[in-house]
Amino acid sequence: xxxxxxxxxxxxxxxxxxxxxxxxxxxxxxxxxxxxxxxxxxxxxxxxxxxxxxxxxxxxxxxxxxxxxxxxxxxxxxxxxxxxxxxxxxxxxxxxxxxxxxxxxxxxxxxxxxxxxxxxxxxxxxxxxxxxxxxxxxxxxxxxxxxxxxxxxxxxxxxxxxxxxxxxxxxxxxxxxxxxxxxxxxxxxxxxxxxxxxxxxxxxxxxxxxxxxxxxxxxxxxxxxxxxxxxxxxxxxxxxxxxxxxxxxxxxxxxxxxxxxxxxxxxxxxxxxxxxxxxxxxxxxxxxxxxxxxxxxxxxxxxxxxxxxxxxxxxxxxxxxxxxxxxxxxxxxxxxxxxxxxx
Amino acid sequence: xxxxxxxxxxxxxxxxxxxxxxxxxxxxxxxxxxxxxxxxxxxxxxxxxxxxxxxxxxxxxxxxxxxxxxxxxxxxxxxxxxxxxxxxxxxxxxxxxxxxxxxxxxxxxxxxxxxxxxxxxxxxxxxxxxxxxxxxxxxxxxxxxxxxxxxxxxxxxxxxxxxxxxxxxxxxxxxxxxxxxxxxxxxxxxxxxxxxxxxxxxxxxxxxxxxxxxxxxxxxxxxxxxxxxxxxxxxxxxxxxxxxxxxxxxxxxxxxxxxxxxxxxxxxxxxxxxxxxxxxxxxxxxxxxxxxxxxxxxxxxxxxxxxxxxxxxxxxxxxxxxxxxxxxxxxxxxxxxxxxxxxxxxxxxxxxxxxxxxxxxxxxxxx
Numbered sequence: 001x002x003x004x005x006x007x008x009x010x011x012x013x014x015x016x017x018x019x020x021x022x023x024x025x026x027x028x029x030x031x032x033x034x035x036x037x038x039x040x041x042x043x044x045x046x047x048x049x050x051x052x053x054x055x056x057x058x059x060x061x062x063x064x065x066x067x068x069x070x071x072x073x074x075x076x077x078x079x080x081x082x083x084x085x086x087x088x089x090x091x092x093x094x095x096x097x098x099x100x101x102x103x104x105x106x107x108x109x110x111x112x113x114x115x116x117x118x119x120x121x122x123x124x125x126x127x128x129x130x131x132x133x134x135x136x137x138x139x140x141x142x143x144x145x146x147x148x149x150x151x152x153x154x155x156x157x158x159x160x161x162x163x164x165x166x167x168x169x170x171x172x173x174x175x176x177x178x179x180x181x182x183x184x185x186x187x188x189x190x191x192x193x194x195x196x197x198x199x200x201x202x203x204x205x206x207x208x209x210x211x212x213x214x215x216x217x218x219x220x221x222x223x224x225x226x227x228x229x230x231x232x233x234x235x236x237x238x239x240x241x242x243x244x245x246x247x248x249x250x251x252x253x254x255x256x257x258x259x260x261x262x263x264x265x266x267x268x269x270x271x272x273x274x275x276x277x278x279x280x281x282x283x284x285x286x287x288x289x290x291x292x293x294x295x296x297x298x299x300x301x302x303x304x305x306x307x308x309x310x311x312x313x314x315x316x317x318x319x320x321x322x323x324x325x326x327x328x329x330x331x332x333x334x335x336x337x338x339x340x341x342x343x
Numbered sequence: 344x345x346x347x348x349x350x351x352x353x354x355x356x357x358x359x360x361x362x363x364x365x366x367x368x369x370x371x372x373x374x375x376x377x378x379x380x381x382x383x384x385x386x387x388x389x390x391x392x393x394x395x396x397x398x399x400x401x402x403x404x405x406x407x408x409x410x411x412x413x414x415x416x417x418x419x420x421x422x423x424x425x426x427x428x429x430x431x432x433x434x435x436x437x438x439x440x441x442x443x444x445x446x447x448x449x450x451x452x453x454x455x456x457x458x459x460x461x462x463x464x465x466x467x468x469x470x471x472x473x474x475x476x477x478x479x480x481x482x483x484x485x486x487x488x489x490x491x492x493x494x495x496x497x498x499x500x501x502x503x504x505x506x507x508x509x510x511x512x513x514x515x516x517x518x519x520x521x522x523x524x525x526x527x528x529x530x531x532x533x534x535x536x537x538x539x540x541x542x543x544x545x546x547x548x549x550x551x552x553x554x555x556x557x558x559x560x561x562x563x564x565x566x567x568x569x570x571x572x573x574x575x576x577x578x579x580x581x582x583x584x585x586x587x588x589x590x591x592x593x594x595x596x597x598x599x600x601x602x603x604x605x606x607x608x609x610x611x612x613x614x615x616x617x618x619x620x621x622x623x624x625x626x627x628x629x630x631x632x633x634x635x636x637x638x639x640x641x642x643x644x645x646x647x648x649x650x651x652x653x654x655x656x657x658x659x660x661x662x663x664x665x666x667x668x669x670x671x672x673x674x675x676x677x678x679x680x681x682x683x684x685x686x687x688x689x690x691x692x693x694x695x696x697x698x699x700x701x702x703x704x705x706x707x708x709x710x
Contacts, residue, residue, distance in 0.1 A: 070509070128697055131454070131509065132650050136697070139637050140690020146683035247683075256513060269507050301528060301629070304521030311514040312500070319504040 008266045011317060012281045015264075015310075019288045023295050030295070039168045043291065045176075051287030052179040053078070053234035055280060057254055058261035059186050060227030062279045065262050066196075067223050068203040068271025069123060069130030074258060076141020077115050077231035078251030081108040082239030083145040086154040089161060101160035109232050115141075116228020117221065124220035138255070145247035155244040165241030175237050182230065187276050196274075199223060203271030260307065261286050264314050285310070400647030400700050401659035408662055411669050419676045425552045431668040436557035437462065437616035437623065437632075438667070441639040442646070442660040443568045444612025447605040449643050450572070451584040452652025453508040455606060457497065457515030458613045459635035461490055463628070464519040465617025469538075470531035470627025479537035487614045493519065494610015498603035508606075516636070523629040530628040533621055541622045557619045564612065568657040577601060585652025641689055642667055645696045666692065 023030045023043070033042035057074045064071045085104035092100045115137060122133035167174045190196030198219050201209045206216040234254070239245045263269065264285055265278025289310060293303045416423030432439070441458050448455045465486045472482045493515065501511050533539070545553040572578035580601040583591040592598045620632065646663030648655025670688045674680045 122694075126698070126701065128701065129650060132644070132697055135637065135640065136690050136694045139641060139693060140687045143683040143686030143690065146681070147687065151681055151683060256517070259510070259513065263510060269510055299524065299528065301524035302521055304517045305525065306521075308514045308516075308518035308521060311510070311517065315506045315510055315514070316500075316504055319506050321504045 008275065009278055009281065011314070012264055012266065012278060012285060016281055016285050016288060019285065019292055023288070023292055026295050035171065038171060039173075040171050045173065047284065047287045047291055048176045048179075049173040050290075051283050052173075052175040053237045053251070054254060054257045054261060054286060055179045055283040056182055056230045056234040056237070057227075057251075058258040058265075058279045058283045059182055059276065060223075060230030061255075061258040062262050062265070062267055062274050062276055063186070063190065063199055063223040064130070064227045065259075065267055065269060066199045066203050066271060066274035067220055068206075069220070069223065070134065070259070070269070071119060071224065071227045071231075072131065072134040072255050073115065073119060073137035073141055074227060074231040074234075075251040075254045076138050076145065077112050077228055078235030078238060078254060079142055079145040079245075079247050080115065080148065081112050081232035081235030082245040082250045083148040083154070083247050084108050084111050085161070085236055086156050086239055086245035087148050089156040089158050090154050095156060096158050098160045101158050104158075104161060105164070105236060108236050109229060112228040112230075112232020112235070113225055114228070116225040116231075119228065120221035120224035123224060124217040142247060145245075145250075149245055149247045151247070153244050153246045157243060161240050162243050163240070165237045165239075175241075178233065178237070182233070183276065183280060186226075190276070195219075195222070200272050200274065203273070257286055257307075258283075260311055263311065263318075266318065268318075398647075400696060401656050401662065402647075403699060404646050404659055404662040404666060404696070408666050408669060411666065411673070415669070415673060415676065422672075422676060425548075425550060427672065429548070429552055429554050429558070431665055431672065432558045432561070433555045434623075434671075435664050435668045436555065436561040437620040438635070438638055438642060438664050439561040439661060440564050440612050440616040440619060441635065442642040442664050443564045443657055444609035444616075445639045445643045446568065446646075446648055446655065446657045446660045447572070447581060447608045448508070449585075449640075449648050449650060450581050450652055450655055451602060451605050452588070452650075453501070453602070453605065454512065454640070454650075455494075455497075455515075455609045456509065456512040456636050457493070457519055458609060458616070458639055459632045459637075460516045460519035460523070461493055461610060461613035462617040462620055462632040462635060463523050463630070464493075464526075465490055465614045466621050466624075466627040466631055467523045467526045467531070467629060468627075469618060469621050470533050471526050473533055473535045473538065474531055479535050482535075483618055486618055487611060490614020490617070491607050491611040494613070495603065495607040497610070498606030501606065502599050502603050512606075520629070526629075527627070528629060530626050533625045533627065538621060539625060542625050555622070557622055560615070560619065564615065565657060565661050572657055577604065581605060582653060585649075585654070587653075638667060638689075641693050644700075645692055647696070647700070649700055 020031065027043075030043050033040055033044055035041070057078070061071055061074065085108040088104040088107055089095050089100055092103075094100055119130075119134050119137060122128045122136070123130050126133075163174055164178070165175055169177055190199065198209070198214055199222075201212070201214060202216045202219050206220075209219075210216045231251075235251055238250050261282035262274075262279050263282070265275055265280070265282035267274040267278060286307065289306055290300070290303050293300055293306060412423075412428070415427075421427075441462070445455060445458060468489060469482050469486050472485065473479065477485075497508075497511050497515050500506060501508050541556055544556050546556060546559065547553050572581060580591065580596045580598070583594065583596055584598055584601060588598060617632075621627065624631070642663035643655070643660045644650060644663070645666055646655070646659030646661070648659060667689055670692070671685050674682065674684050674688075
């Protein structure tokens with residue numbers, strides 16, 4: 001059992017370590033974490049902090065993908081969450097107070113949950129393919145966010161709100177703590193209760209799960225709502241970090257990054273099996289890759305090329321065909337084509 | 344799943360007669376004989392209704408377009424003119440060509456997320472080569488070849504390594520967009536005389552109306568795609584794969600080759616769209632055509648093509664583009680509405696047509 005687990009995460013972990021060592025080779029203080037003004041500072045902390053929104057969204061995405069779905073709308077949901085929270089703070093009577101920030105966060109999270117429920121409705125009750133169902137919100141979502149902000153970039157100054165993305169607690173950035181909390185929560189909920197197995201079961205065969213007495217619909221609702229929730233919190237982090245809501249650019253392409261993190265982490269897009277630890281490592285790889293590009297002095301825009309090459313490489317390594325070619329003794333999983341055809 | 348086998352066989356039967364209504368009825372009659380010989384007449388009537396139902400989403404799109412055009416003519420003065428209609432074509436030539444390529448991919452049940460990035464990449468390559476003093480025709484040839492090879496490469500990865508199209512074309516999206524930035528971070532202006540003449544050329548029509556050369560190219564693509572899909576072995580195989588890949592393979596059709604080819608077609612169409620977009624904007628810019636893959640997918644879906652593959656018409660995709668275009672025209676005529684309403688309305692239309700397809704097709708089922 002541990003052998004299988006090690007095998008699955010061996011390549012991602014190796015890639016992460018190699019990337020970090022590469023950075024260390026170019027900048028000798030890269031792996032150094034120091035304490036300054038009572039806070040932890042260093043490139044590793046930066047990677048964690050900047051990667052927190054992607055990790056959060058990737059967490060939600062992992063569970064959605066495990067149910068053989070996909071959520072393309074997360075970037076739009078993040079933009080909407082940023083838009084509603086900043087607009088609320090901007091228009092409130094007391095824009096600097098803690099209670100205003102708390103209400104804004106609550107509204108944003110409620111919006112994320114509601115949008116997740118909307119996706120869940122389309123997928124589970126109406127039975128639309130997940131990629132199409134969430135495409136609707138992906139297309140319309142940024143328009144909705146712009147509607148909320150009236151097309152403007154809304155800047156706010158509220159210290160409590162700013163703390164979500166840029167503050168520190170117990171020497172650590174708050175965004176890292178939130179992401180860690182969400183990760184622990186998701187891991188506990190899906191691995192210490194039956195929920196994780198139920199999600200996987202729905203991902204393998206929704207019909208069989210229902211016949212076995214599971215409410216496939218309820219489980220689909222749960223994963224999409226969780227994804228919407230994660231996207232909203234990530235959106236709060238993004239807009240809080242820059243203390244502004246930019247409906248056009250907040251969370252742009254983050255759904256792609258999140259999907260990449262999930263795929264790099266070894267979760268198959270065919271559903272039915274997932275690894276939260278893999279997603280964590282995948283998100284870290286993506287963020288480290290971005291940092292590496294900066295460290296090497298390559299124009300940051302070129303990151304996309306590296307991301308593409310990494311995805312292609314990882315997918316090739318993970319594809320059953322390539323594996324059978326590489327290792328003759330490993331037999332291809334016979335169940336996979338059958339479940340695909342069943343969709 | 345026993346349910347999927349008659350589905351696939353049914354589609355294949357319909358496909359062989361390339362979408363003609365009569366043979367669909369024959370197929371239905373045959374099935375009714377097999378299933379319940381006691382009431383063949385009723386069954387035949389039902390299957391005839393179902394045969395018409397497959398045209399329903401596309402017909403609804405065309406009807407919607409005319410309804411919107413009529414409504415616009417009633418509300419806004421100056422809306423009802425041939426030129427407003429032709430402008431829809433002129434402003435959306437690239438989207439029409441993209442939607443044509445996307446139709447092929449979606450008909451096989453795949454998806455191509457890379458098209459917007461390939462459009463931008465084509466524009467960047469064209470602009471950079473023209474700036475370097477290349478002959479414009481050589482530039483166009485290079486761009487078209489690049490697009491086709493890009494699509495071919497993605498198709499091969501999808502087919503040979505059995506990786507989902509979604510993730511492969513997502514990587515293609517990143518790669519093509521990243522390569523744009525590698526070529527140049529800034530916009531490159533196109534000053535080549537051939538490109539500027541194509542940008543300004545007007546083909547006169549009666550009543551002082553005109554179209555751009557791009558419109559002719561785009562309509563040729565629609566016509567070419569129509570011929571390919573409905574009158575060639577390749578087209579029938581495309582439909583058959585969408586209807587049921589396993590059945591298509593069992594029928595001895597060239598499934599792997601066709602699947603690779605549809606992505607090549609899509610890549611070629613994206614490159615052509617890039618050239619048309621260069622004619623339109625006379626520049627190359629790394630951020631161009633961002634999110635255009637969504638517009639293309641939306642146009643195909645609104646045009647009545649089923650995203651699970653097997654059902655749909657390229658003419659529907661053309662109508663889909665026109666519907667998206669007329670939404671934009673409406674918003675610009677209204678004046679008080681902001682541009683973001685376009686996205687919201689397109690999202691709503693997308694939802695509407697997905698629900699419509701849900702009603703008309705019994706194909707996608709869950710739980």
